[in-house]
Amino acid sequence: MNVRSTAEACPPAVEGLVPHADELPDGLVVADATGRVTCFNAAAARITAVRAEQALGRPLESVLPLEDLDGRRWWQLTDPYGGLATRAGQPERNLLLPGGRQVLVTARYVRERPTGPVVRLVVQLRGTEARRRTERSHAELIATVAHELRSPLTSVKGFTATLLAKWERFTDDQKRLMLETVDADADRVTRLIAELLDISRIDSGRLEVRRQPVDMAAAVRRHVQAYTTGGLGEDRFRVEVTGPLPALWADPDKIDQVLGNLLENAVRHGEGTVTIEVSAARLKARTEGTAVTVSDEGPGIPEESMTRVFTRFWRGSKRGGTGLGLYIVKGIIDAHGGTITVGRGPRGGAQFRFTLPVGAPAFLERG
Template identity: 30%
Template structure:
């Protein structure tokens, strides 16, 4: 039997416009809906989700909201009406036709038709048989199970295997000549409606003004899938098959949630949904990574079980209710006893409130450290500069007579404070060069035992009498590979650090020994020690040790950071072992020469 393609003839006051209709012919005709006003219920969702996490989340929430909207009614005709509502602004078209296909009878029947601004009675379109050889566009979709996008319908329908008709509103048909083709149609989109893998219908859209693009095709395909599930659910309910309807609804909801979850799991920001009772109904992978809480731990639980003092936090997050972009707010949040700085945005959705958050803890702490560093360096520079300027002015005065001893003391002060200023400037410059990876290191043979003895001898001359600096080194086998001047810088920094955190005096011992494949240097003191909680942070940039919550001594917080970077770039490692109140042992190892 030849393939029949029904062509709907639409007559208006302006002119007659004929749109091919899918529902009456096996080849399938389609109608495209003309753009009109945006959906009142869904426009906010689209805009909001675009703001929270951009396009992936926008599409997920759009489809999620569309599925709910379609499944709110159990009237099949209302499902089609709502489907048309959703399509109206999403995909441009001049009409839409939904057809069902009965595999047992092989007939294609029109279920819904809207053409050129008017809803038509499906009964005017006769049921027609499927061309099982795939002739014609609609039959091709049903037999192949694949969607069809045609951006040149006029040429497509001239292909052999199809017969085309004009159909008016009374159901009267007129066969079109083979060389005429459907007038007023440029593009067609035919999408299969499936159930358990089998094609049970076809949705056809047609457009007279422009071609369809991939984005419109993808969105229409998603909406057709949701409509098919909702229509099937409505039919089952209409037939009294309540159990089957519930199963279909669950399948549609599961598919919808699975799709949304896949999209939102790919988003870099944490996203979660709270229903109107404040219970978590969605928790994406990024939220798991930030909070260290798996989805099954928080699902169906109050947000306050994850975020301490959630009520206070919730009150400070503005919830966007309209198309305007949500305003982000950054707040300190406690999760499992740890303070995190999270930037939140929130939007209202039909399911509750969608929150998206980004972890800014590292950035916040870095900003705080930088601010503290600027203040610290300013103070560190001001103190020696004040001493230098004061001593210089005293030496320049003519109205007082200074003894030779006093002049020597003032000059020594100027020299010491000048050295201190130079050390601060060098630390800042070296840290900057390390950050930019601009510091060049040599790789020479260096006798660490000899270097330790020389450094101890030099530094002993300038230490307080309360500090006893001693060297305990092997005489042989302590040669390592590295940059001598930078190893000396590390050693001096560690000794200076040991002295700094030994306010009560005592012995500072520097020793060398052999380790597996390397040479180890240890600097041991009997000072205040380091709390276990601090030991993981002391080599970080800008970190300064504390005692009772206050810095033990002034400093830039760069010394140990520089040590770590220099040792690491010479192929070695650095660490510390310490007990509060009993002192600390800093050590580093370098490859053996």
């Protein structure tokens, strides 16, 4: 038998639908009206450990001897060529390849006319590794959220139950202290819920950016003032603004969220002076932008951890936190079309630098 290459094996109709089969991330297997394989792309070869030249021209059932999780032969169960003429295909199922390897399989039946015979069978294969990673990530997120919620909710429940049961036994100062603690814990729960909503929007690509004029230098000074008002010495911060700055259109609430997270990390995990530099930046394609650099003088981030800083659940130390903040920061910067990097500061501490293009008013972007 003359075996053709993978690209040559795909019939014109399939090539018109999927022009570059070998570039697809999922496995693509196509069988003709007789059930023999006519297309077997590179991803299918990788997932099944079967070479394309071994698959082409052979019966589909022998190339993909799939079984369900109960050990039943899948092709005999579904009977694509002799089954109900109204079926359009099979939804995604978790099936087994020889050796017990799991694979996600979807099948589509192509007919030249409704209820006519199947003239082509298109099978999509996906490895289960990505799904498993997603499931592990979701499980870890649930565990993290449950852990972070338990402490403030336990505190809120304890103080409110105590106040309700023994209100008359406490002085006004004691009541105030307990209510302030409840208020702070409620804020902590609210922040966690906001983080979860942000992650959901980032992961689904639905994070909205409502652009308005933003004075980056004023925003930085406002955050620093909040820390000094809260008790930190003014000498803990140094703000350097190199002007003039271009007019920046960005989402002010989300920029505050970015600045708040980076400064909180520098104060909590770093040491010495926290330096915030704001300057104009020349970005790619000759566009203007604004650059902000936040650096401290602490121990910094280990070199081996640099690539994981913006991933979920990364924590720079054991001083609490969900490990979600920097993941959200990067999602916000990406949504603005900017970039963020991490490195070592001039005095050895951590240094975060993000750049934002000047952007445009929201009504111009929609128009």
